[in-house]
Amino acid sequence: MTLAYIIVATLLGGLLSVLIAAQLTLSVLGRLVKSLVSLSAGVLLGTALLNVLPEAFEDATDSHGLFLTLLVGLLFFFLLEKAELYRHGHHHEGDDPHHHHHHGFDAEQAGKGGWTVLLGDSIHNFCDGIIIAAAFLSDPQLGLVTALAVILHEIPQEVGDYIVLLNAGFSRGRALLYNALSGLASVVGGVVGYLVVEPWKPLFPYLLVIAASSFIYVAVADLLPQLQRRLSLRATLAQLGWLAAGLGLVLLATRTLHHH
Structure with a gap:
């Protein structure tokens, strides 16, 4: 039954x-991404700091080892970002008036990196699948909260990737198809995680800390910097509102699950 939960x-x-992404126009997608970035930042930070890390430290006695794992995890995801395999920008044509490039520059750049985006996204999704599997095997309630965090984070990321692929010259149908195939890598990661991780239950606290380091790094190094722009008061309040909604969603999910 646990495997079925992981796959779903x-x-x-x-x-x-x-x-x-398939149901929305590009203009709507562009506006949607901005709101979802704030929402997913709150969800990732809330999940990591209020659920995953407390669970990891509760089940382990080696706190120094867990903190070392957290440090190594943050550095690991930093190095993956350096290799352009873990994180990639959601920049698309004309989204920043301060970028003084000729028209079509973004498409040229995205065209060169379109396949790299798909490769990096597949690796990212595979790792997310392993993280979800480890969380479910540790505690089904923690698995549900972790899966929620991953899903809400994936929506703005995948929508952003879709925009990048369109600018890279992919047709709408091909961009959706390749994005879907890339997304299925998370299912493969979940199954592999279930088969490989279960025999190593003493390692669960460390795997959970690695999961938390992934969430924290993505939120702090990728999502929050996108929000640090000079905005009107109304836009700033909207950002804070979506961020608070993300935290509130995690707290609501945690309380609901613990009451069942």
């Missing part, structure tokens, strides 16, 4: 964002 959770995380 990873499948939703991989395909839900693609279905959303």
